[in-house]
Amino acid sequence: MGKLAVRESSDSFPFDAQEGLSLYRLMRIIRRCEEPLNRIYREGKIGGYLHLYIGQEAVAAGLIPLLRADDYILSAYRDHGHAIARGVDPKRIVAELYGRVTGCSRGKGGSMHIYDADRNFLGGYGIVGGVVPLAVGVGFAIKYRGGDQVCVCFFGDGAMNQGAVHEALNMASLFKVPCLFVLENNGYAMGTAVERHSAVTDFIQRVSYGYGIASERVDGMDLVEVREVVERAIAYIRKRTAPYFIEAECYRYAGHGFSDTAQQQKTYRSDEEIERWKRRDPIEIFGQRLRDAGILTSSDEEEIDAEARRIADEAIGYAENSPEPPMDELYEGVFSEE
Amino acid sequence: MLTMKYGEALRLAMTEEMERDPNVFICGEEVGQYQGTFRVTQGMLERFGSSRVVDTPISEAAIVGLVTGAAMAGLRPIAEMMTFSFALVAMDQIVNHTAKISYMSGGQVKVPVVIRGPAGTGNQLSAQHSQSLESWYSHIPGLKVVMPATPNDARGLLKSAIRDDNPVIFMEHAGLYGMRGDLNEDPEYLIPFGQAHIMLEGTDVTIVSYSHMVNTCYRAAEQISREQNISCEVIDLRTLVPLDVDTIIKSVRKTHRVVVAHEEAINVGFGAELASRIYELAFDDLDSPIERVAGPDVPMPYAKNLERAAIPHDSDVIAAVKRVVNLV
Numbered sequence A: 001m002g003k004l005a006v007r008e009s010s011d012s013f014p015f016d017a018q019e020g021l022s023l024y025r026l027m028r029i030i031r032r033c034e035e036p037l038n039r040i041y042r043e044g045k046i047g048g049y050l051h052l053y054i055g056q057e058a059v060a061a062g063l064i065p066l067l068r069a070d071d072y073i074l075s076a077y078r079d080h081g082h083a084i085a086r087g088v089d090p091k092r093i094v095a096e097l098y099g100r101v102t103g104c105s106r107g108k109g110g111s112m113h114i115y116d117a118d119r120n121f122l123g124g125y126g127i128v129g130g131v132v133p134l135a136v137g138v139g140f141a142i143k144y145r146g147g148d149q150v151c152v153c154f155f156g157d158g159a160m161n162q163g164a165v166h167e168a169l170n171m172a173s174l175f176k177v178p179c180l181f182v183l184e185n186n187g188y189a190m191g192t193a194v195e196r197h198s199a200v201t202d203f204i205q206r207v208s209y210g211y212g213i214a215s216e217r218v219d220g221m222d223l224v225e226v227r228e229v230v231e232r233a234i235a236y237i238r239k240r241t242a243p244y245f246i247e248a249e250c251y252r253y254a255g256h257g258f259s260d261t262a263q264q265q266k267t268y269r270s271d272e273e274i275e276r277w278k279r280r281d282p283i284e285i286f287g288q289r290l291r292d293a294g295i296l297t298s299s300d301e302e303e304i305d306a307e308a309r310r311i312a313d314e315a316i317g318y319a320e321n322s323p324e325p326p327m328d329e330l331y332e333g334v335f336s337e338e
Numbered sequence B: 001m002l003t004m005k006y007g008e009a010l011r012l013a014m015t016e017e018m019e020r021d022p023n024v025f026i027c028g029e030e031v032g033q034y035q036g037t038f039r040v041t042q043g044m045l046e047r048f049g050s051s052r053v054v055d056t057p058i059s060e061a062a063i064v065g066l067v068t069g070a071a072m073a074g075l076r077p078i079a080e081m082m083t084f085s086f087a088l089v090a091m092d093q094i095v096n097h098t099a100k101i102s103y104m105s106g107g108q109v110k111v112p113v114v115i116r117g118p119a120g121t122g123n124q125l126s127a128q129h130s131q132s133l134e135s136w137y138s139h140i141p142g143l144k145v146v147m148p149a150t151p152n153d154a155r156g157l158l159k160s161a162i163r164d165d166n167p168v169i170f171m172e173h174a175g176l177y178g179m180r181g182d183l184n185e186d187p188e189y190l191i192p193f194g195q196a197h198i199m200l201e202g203t204d205v206t207i208v209s210y211s212h213m214v215n216t217c218y219r220a221a222e223q224i225s226r227e228q229n230i231s232c233e234v235i236d237l238r239t240l241v242p243l244d245v246d247t248i249i250k251s252v253r254k255t256h257r258v259v260v261a262h263e264e265a266i267n268v269g270f271g272a273e274l275a276s277r278i279y280e281l282a283f284d285d286l287d288s289p290i291e292r293v294a295g296p297d298v299p300m301p302y303a304k305n306l307e308r309a310a311i312p313h314d315s316d317v318i319a320a321v322k323r324v325v326n327l328v
């Protein structure tokens, strides 16, 4: 793809230094928590499907910390990064992947269905595009009650060809619901490149022209740029009670899922392309900005990385030592108790 | 005594619940300005305004997503499907999302929605508008399935559906909207789910049915009692999920002979489940094999004579009762 030009960093750092460090730390934690997962999967301790977020961290970290506690988030199946950025405890996320009762969905959702109702994190969804109509409903509820919250909905480029998504975008605009739609365009829907799955690849045009939704494209590898666009979007949504659409151009480093091996990936992308994108690593880009501004020293970096590794190790240890769901969990939660 | 039509009883239930709880709203195609395709929501826009009686585009998947998401965020929405044939467009939302969110979230998130509208066969509406698919929904864990047969049940069950914390598939019957009946006067009259109604007590044969078909069964039972002196007990299930197995089995232990009856096609129809449950729980009580009355396995034909043959009638029920008592 290589459609993104390397962008200049702005001279002065655009926001609070402490905030900058904490976002850097967040990206490190997301990555360190996910890095061991393929290995653990190979050991047979994680089952089902496992979709890693590695490479896309700047989108979650650039967006989610800007939300209020009473805002809502819904995601697709590539949801670990979004959940961690929302403050869902990595211990409970990894325990969920292990299918343990201490997991955030009591071991009954798995990697693709992370929920944390206390944080208004209303789940990850495994049917491509299926989450978008739900998010419109959450936005509808916000507006119905006269609130000024925002409902953020993450999905991939593949979702842009699902009928339900188009029904939902039309409805969102028609009903002017306070939803922030975030298309994480990582260039591929599984093994199908964007140019091979979309007749019109200019998603901003499709959404703004097709549905009258304010739409913007951003370099999703650059946290600072993501943040700037998101700040604008959130202010717009809260002020106008109307939807906003962001396309974040990004890249996933790992295969689509665990079974999309390095060998398999050769059917649709080259090692050289992956390497080219890795040179624009979101953590590196942001780290460089922090270093340039004198905010991040190399000892900070080491410290943050050590902490991120510790959090990941603790999460894995917690999952390993957690019990499986007791058998009576099988029937629990099919229906909500009155 | 309060007397009204089935469709009016549904409207009364929604109106009462919307008066009672500001979190209840209704949305769907033509529910507002047009006053409802079958007039069920007539006058509700004027009464509650467009924020609570919401006209939507023809986007069934998005309608179901809308109510599901709104329920997840704390509202108690009602979605009207213009007919349940169109709900097929929303099947992914209903099955993969609405039904499963409570379970997938480990019980953290509840989804109190009602998806309601006309279902069933008749009126020469032919293959795409005339069908009965309640088994599909009954098969999905996480959905409750309600099919009222009378105006009083329509109101009492719809009020329970709206107050239920779970997704409820509320299948009305277009052929019943004009049916008149007496209603309980109590505005707090709720019919709990999982309680079948014995429409007619009897001693010789148990007929298990629901929705429009149970009224057919009732007529058939009266006729066969007159003409053959066979006493039928007619059970209206009212809700397929949860299923009132106890009432069925109790009746079977009394009559020892069973007919199950529904409009939907026989193959993998709800009658198969009913028969199976009865065989499992009361095999030794049966004096003859269970008889099934159901639609044939054909798409609904248009021509009047063919349609008639594709929808079970009184005569089909009577024939089944005769078979089950070995009269033929």
Ligand SMILES: Cc1ncc(C[n+]2csc(CCOP(=O)(O)OP(=O)(O)O)c2C)c(N)n1
Pocket (backbone or CB within 6 Å): A078, A126, A127, A128, A155, A156, A157, A158, A159, A160, A186, A188, A189, A190, A256
């Ligand atoms: C309706 C549906 N069809 C197919 C699949 C299988 N599938 C899962 S993810 C995926 C690719 C989706 O790509 P995209 O939306 O770009 O998200 P990404 O994986 O890149 O984050 C496919 C085909 C599915 N889960 N749902």
Ligand SMILES: [Mg+2]
Pocket (backbone or CB within 6 Å): A156, A157, A158, A184, A185, A186, A187, A188, A189, A190
């Ligand atoms: Mg993609």
